[in-house]
Amino acid sequence: MKKAKFLIFLLFIVGFTACDEKPKKKKRTLEPVFVETEVIQVGTSMPDRTYVGVVEELSTTSVSFNASGTLTKVYVNEGDHVSAGQQIAEIDSSQARNLLTAAQAQMREADDALERMRQLHESGALPDIKWVETQSKVEQAQAQLDLAKKSLKDCAVRTPVGGIVGKNVKAVGENVLPSMPVASILDISKVMVVVSIPEKEIASITTNTPTTVSVDALGGRVYQGGAITKCVEADDMTHSYHIKICLQNSDYALLPGMVCQVHVNKDKNVSMVSVPISAIKKNSRGEHFVWTARKSRAYRTVVVPGKTSGNRITIEEGLKPGDVIIVEGYQKLSEGVFVAKVKKP
Numbered sequence: 001m002k003k004a005k006f007l008i009f010l011l012f013i014v015g016f017t018a019c020d021e022k023p024k025k026k027k028r029t030l031e032p033v034f035v036e037t038e039v040i041q042v043g044t045s046m047p048d049r050t051y052v053g054v055v056e057e058l059s060t061t062s063v064s065f066n067a068s069g070t071l072t073k074v075y076v077n078e079g080d081h082v083s084a085g086q087q088i089a090e091i092d093s094s095q096a097r098n099l100l101t102a103a104q105a106q107m108r109e110a111d112d113a114l115e116r117m118r119q120l121h122e123s124g125a126l127p128d129i130k131w132v133e134t135q136s137k138v139e140q141a142q143a144q145l146d147l148a149k150k151s152l153k154d155c156a157v158r159t160p161v162g163g164i165v166g167k168n169v170k171a172v173g174e175n176v177l178p179s180m181p182v183a184s185i186l187d188i189s190k191v192m193v194v195v196s197i198p199e200k201e202i203a204s205i206t207t208n209t210p211t212t213v214s215v216d217a218l219g220g221r222v223y224q225g226g227a228i229t230k231c232v233e234a235d236d237m238t239h240s241y242h243i244k245i246c247l248q249n250s251d252y253a254l255l256p257g258m259v260c261q262v263h264v265n266k267d268k269n270v271s272m273v274s275v276p277i278s279a280i281k282k283n284s285r286g287e288h289f290v291w292t293a294r295k296s297r298a299y300r301t302v303v304v305p306g307k308t309s310g311n312r313i314t315i316e317e318g319l320k321p322g323d324v325i326i327v328e329g330y331q332k333l334s335e336g337v338f339v340a341k342v343k344k345p
Helices: 002-020 094-123 128-153 199-204
Strands: 036-039 049-064 069-074 087-091 156-158 163-165 181-198 211-215 221-224 228-230 240-248 259-264 273-276 288-294 297-302 304-309 312-317 324-328
Touching: 049 156, 049 240, 087 181, 094 128, 181 199, 181 259, 199 240, 199 304, 211 240, 273 324
Parallel strands: none
Antiparallel strands: 036 324, 049 181, 049 259, 069 087, 087 156, 163 181, 181 240, 211 221, 211 259, 228 240, 273 312, 288 297, 288 324, 304 312
């Protein structure tokens, strides 16, 4: 009897233990997120930017007569090189010469009368009022003579500056008026290359931004750009700004109107890092961040973005050389998630 009770108790304990056991859950493995990455490197520079520019003269001086008349001689043609003070044209001077001849005769007459009246005045035979009138006539004759000389001189025009003769030179036989341009003198010892810069890129260009200019018309000849002048008003239609790059042109090879390629930041190794603009995100606090990968996990890294150029943007703070940023596949990321196919440095 005691043995039967013991067997029943033993069976009860075994059954209870069996009922209490629960099946163990299988351990779950997280699938990694596949991403594309980029390694931040030392001296990563903004990519070169290329624009189309047009050569312009440094300055233009219009040359004109101070008198009116008919052109009788033109000594220059378009494209000629001239020096400061060189005569370039004449108008009919026959009337001016006649006026000069008359003024000279009047001057001689006045001088002769002055000498005769002087003797009378010194002897006391000429009243003071007559002596003053004689002196006044001499002064009037001198003024007329000076005016006649200037009129004759104004029949010839000289260039006040040196340079190259521009287009629209007046021809012999044409009538000209005072201040009407006879020719234009272009100063091309230095030239300006005018470039149109999009509104979003103008802030990245300064007075000393390095540039190089290549000119196809001169067989691809390359010039080192000088100081840059930025225009302060935008084009109403394109919302772009003009800049002017100064180039030395001592051999006068560059001519106004030549089209050229302007390369900004050419061969410049800027001490900064840049990332694709699409990699920059903003969190709920308004901070900018990028996704970085460390030990096969993704993390948000707060950054301070700088200037944009094309599809990239500089990073002023937050990243250092060797950091790995995620540039594709970040849509499925969360803090600390596993990532795969990270490109190693």
